[in-house]
Amino acid sequence: MSLAKPKIRELLDESSCEHNKSRKVACNAPTPGATTGGCAFEGAQISLFPYADAAHLVHGPMTCIGTSWETRATRTSWQGRDLTQMGFTTDVSLNDVVFSGEEKLSKAIDYIVANYAPEAVFVYSTCVTALIGDDLDLICKQAAEKHGLPMVPVHAPGFVGSKNLGSRLAGEAVLRHLIGTREPEHTTDFDINLIGEYNVTGDMWQYSHLLDELGIRVLSTLSGDGRVANIRTAHRAKLNVIVCAKSLVSLTRKMQEQYGIPSISLSFYGKRDTTNGLLTIAEALGDDSLIERTKALTAREEARLDRKLAPYKSVFAGKKAVLNTGGNKSWSITSALQDLGIEVVATAVKKATEDDREKARRYLGKDGVLMMNPGAEQARLIDERGAHLLLAGGRSLYTAIKKGIAFADVNQEKKKSYGGYDGLLNLAEDLKNALENPVFKLVARRAPWEE
Amino acid sequence: MGRVTHKTTKPLQVNPIKLSQPMGATLAFLGVDGCMPLMHGGQGCTSLTKVYYTRHFSEPIAIQTSAVTDAIAVLDGGDYSIVESVKNICRKVTPSLIGLHTTGLPETKGDDIRGVAAQIDYPLVYVNSPDYEGGFESGWALTCKALIEQLVEPAEQVNDNKVLLLPHISLQPLEVEKIKDFIANFGFNVLALPDLSTSLDGHLGEKQAALSSGGIRVEEIKGLADVGLVISVGESMQDCVAALQRKNPAIRHHHFVHLQGLEATDALCELLLSEVGFSKPAPAVIRWRQRLQDAMLDSHFSLGQTRFLVAGEPDHLAGICRSLYEAGGKVTLAISTVNSPQLERLKADNVIVGDLEDAERLADEYDLIIGNCHCEALTQKLGKGLVVRGFPNWEQVGNQLKNDVLYEGGAYFLFECANAATLLRGHRAS
Numbered sequence: 001m002s003l004a005k006p007k008i009r010e011l012l013d014e015s016s017c018e019h020n021k022s023r024k025v026a027c028n029a030p031t032p033g034a035t036t037g038g039c040a041f042e043g044a045q046i047s048l049f050p051y052a053d054a055a056h057l058v059h060g061p062m063t064c065i066g067t068s069w070e071t072r073a074t075r076t077s078w079q080g081r082d083l084t085q086m087g088f089t090t091d092v093s094l095n096d097v098v099f100s101g102e103e104k105l106s107k108a109i110d111y112i113v114a115n116y117a118p119e120a121v122f123v124y125s126t127c128v129t130a131l132i133g134d135d136l137d138l139i140c141k142q143a144a145e146k147h148g149l150p151m152v153p154v155h156a157p158g159f160v161g162s163k164n165l166g167s168r169l170a171g172e173a174v175l176r177h178l179i180g181t182r183e184p185e186h187t188t189d190f191d192i193n194l195i196g197e198y199n200v201t202g203d204m205w206q207y208s209h210l211l212d213e214l215g216i217r218v219l220s221t222l223s224g225d226g227r228v229a230n231i232r233t234a235h236r237a238k239l240n241v242i243v244c245a246k247s248l249v250s251l252t253r254k255m256q257e258q259y260g261i262p263s264i265s266l267s268f269y270g271k272r273d274t275t276n277g278l279l280t281i282a283e284a285l286g287d288d289s290l291i292e293r294t295k296a297l298t299a300r301e302e303a304r305l306d307r308k309l310a311p312y313k314s315v316f317a318g319k320k321a322v323l324n325t326g327g328n329k330s331w332s333i334t335s336a337l338q339d340l341g342i343e344v345v346a347t348a349v350k351k352a353t354e355d356d357r358e359k360a361r362r363y364l365g366k367d368g369v370l371m372m373n374p375g376a377e378q379a380r381l382i383d384e385r386g387a388h389l390l391l392a393g394g395r396s397l398y399t400a401i402k403k404g405i406a407f408a409d410v411n412q413e414k415k416k417s418y419g420g421y422d423g424l425l426n427l428a429e430d431l432k433n434a435l436e437n438p439v440f441k442l443v444a445r446r447a448p449w450e451e
Numbered sequence: 452m453g454r455v456t457h458k459t460t461k462p463l464q465v466n467p468i469k470l471s472q473p474m475g476a477t478l479a480f481l482g483v484d485g486c487m488p489l490m491h492g493g494q495g496c497t498s499l500t501k502v503y504y505t506r507h508f509s510e511p512i513a514i515q516t517s518a519v520t521d522a523i524a525v526l527d528g529g530d531y532s533i534v535e536s537v538k539n540i541c542r543k544v545t546p547s548l549i550g551l552h553t554t555g556l557p558e559t560k561g562d563d564i565r566g567v568a569a570q571i572d573y574p575l576v577y578v579n580s581p582d583y584e585g586g587f588e589s590g591w592a593l594t595c596k597a598l599i600e601q602l603v604e605p606a607e608q609v610n611d612n613k614v615l616l617l618p619h620i621s622l623q624p625l626e627v628e629k630i631k632d633f634i635a636n637f638g639f640n641v642l643a644l645p646d647l648s649t650s651l652d653g654h655l656g657e658k659q660a661a662l663s664s665g666g667i668r669v670e671e672i673k674g675l676a677d678v679g680l681v682i683s684v685g686e687s688m689q690d691c692v693a694a695l696q697r698k699n700p701a702i703r704h705h706h707f708v709h710l711q712g713l714e715a716t717d718a719l720c721e722l723l724l725s726e727v728g729f730s731k732p733a734p735a736v737i738r739w740r741q742r743l744q745d746a747m748l749d750s751h752f753s754l755g756q757t758r759f760l761v762a763g764e765p766d767h768l769a770g771i772c773r774s775l776y777e778a779g780g781k782v783t784l785a786i787s788t789v790n791s792p793q794l795e796r797l798k799a800d801n802v803i804v805g806d807l808e809d810a811e812r813l814a815d816e817y818d819l820i821i822g823n824c825h826c827e828a829l830t831q832k833l834g835k836g837l838v839v840r841g842f843p844n845w846e847q848v849g850n851q852l853k854n855d856v857l858y859e860g861g862a863y864f865l866f867e868c869a870n871a872a873t874l875l876r877g878h879r880a881s
Contacts, residue, residue: 033536039495
């Protein structure tokens, strides 16, 4: 087991990251007083916490986990206690800061092993414990020997950078400490790893049964409905499938170098993307019969979905939407909306990579607007294009009310799955409800005492 | 009073209810009108705190971060990142005040934020609030004290008509408003510091959360040294009173451990009557007292057969435990986030400083839980009832309009608890 910490500069300089051609380190330079978005610790948490059979111990003061435990609706079929939805922290005190928190940390690990019998313990460093220099590697090594369990130090303290970097560091930790440490009981020609799919609100389950039906085996995931025992065997997969996650390309590139596993990147959002996604996997696995079966299956699923969506056709006919979100959602939600028959007249690309912008441009066509400054542009575009629906974060609610049009919170997907074929039905139902809801017009009513 | 255990012996927290000091500081600054809370630390503390409050209040939250990175952490003593932050904030908005508060990171490396603050030529209040010390209540109270120390202009005269309310952190926006209105009903001009009742009360306005939209104004804070009377609610607020009295020793002070239930509200009423020399309060107050009396009787049968676990901040526990006790509810277990002198006074059989793992371990001791939304999973696992109170409540909307205080809120609170207990017994019987 290599104990050297990952080289952050190397991770930032990721060669297989397309959007990083022009900005070698700029992905990691927040501006004081003008920064939004989470830190590396949060990114690591998002990537690893879905392992529900492992304990996630945060070595730091109270802000890190006090704000964030039980916030991610990642679902699991693990029969034991769902450790994802628990918060473990050493809650370091002034005393620990002065005299080191190492002893407390190893006692905390012992406590967790004794009381919760996890399959592994992920130990996260944070700004304070990284600064005081607590030796996580050593403590994890000693604990692993003592308990005979994988103990994974995760070196993603918040101050090293963004969520994206934290995800990479999490991938790095998994590669160093878990992948390749166990052999699968058997292998098949169609074994894949799902990377960056966290099964939020059960998104993965919207399509995983289709993979089963096609005979494609999910050998392991990072980390939706994941198992520690499985990710340890990930080096035997035939293909890495990255699901909507740019942050983990470093991991898959290294797995290609070390284990010769090729990787593909795709999305399961909306009808077209789900079909494309399944076909891309089949093609990458390179089996003619599998490709034929996949074509048949996607045709069947699309037909089934179309039948179920038929009642919504009239609701969405002629409806126009403005979409204000970021990252891959700028095109993936666009695709889903178009599948429902809604015209997307504008989408925000301020917080999207070059690659995402290109995709958004393709989906929107030449008449659609890519908004670089959505806060200022969206109100005008709603008027100019005659939009009926604004999909955005909560902050934009007032814009919709002022314009008297329907509003849908793009973050609703954190409570309900919009993924795969059937997720589109959830989206359709929610948007129908939004369009039919009188609230957006009524709350804008003038008060009796106003001019 | 019952057994009190002030310290936990565990090397960790499992399913914590404790919240950090900088988060308390943030919330206090959000009770100042046009303020931009600036958290000094890594960007994650700010981002997580913003999301946390956005979900609790269903409102956009104003906050910025000094975004300290590993390189800056080594090279900078806060001079660069704080000065840059102020510059960048003012490029986009014009806050009435910048509320600088620290996290564990800059405190560990020993940033001199007082020195940095002195270099900044912009209205700014600073507070040291590392998250490896204290907790939610102390972060709020330290900020309140800093606002007083750094903004209030000393005075010698007092205006007997002017009252300042110092509410503890667990009072939700409508509760602060109800207490202000109650006092105002006796003819006083009332200000609250901090004042969430006009900022995070969930009003529809043209807001983009660029800055806090409501709260006590900076000018009003500057002029606080002439208040005739200061009323503090909650043990955590005592230090703030002393800070204010240093600005003007003529200010008189009355302290309330909490303002829940019949006796506490009677005490407030009595104080205010004696201050103004009236024999009776307004008719509506008298009516609400009668309604609370009736509510106590209507709910006593259900509450009297119910054992409660109350989990939360010490000052919040004081009010809830007392209110339940008055109608016969038995608080068999109280779990406090942190240690506090308040714990000795709680009307509870067993008081510990702990987490929700402790709640699970002691599951035989209670039937109904009063605590934050993290208790939801516990109630399902253990088959208990739940009344959601405290931070956070991400599962329900309308938190800003919850009201448990004084005669009126007390009545609603008892009904809600009694009904939840009856529902639980119904479920268990079937």
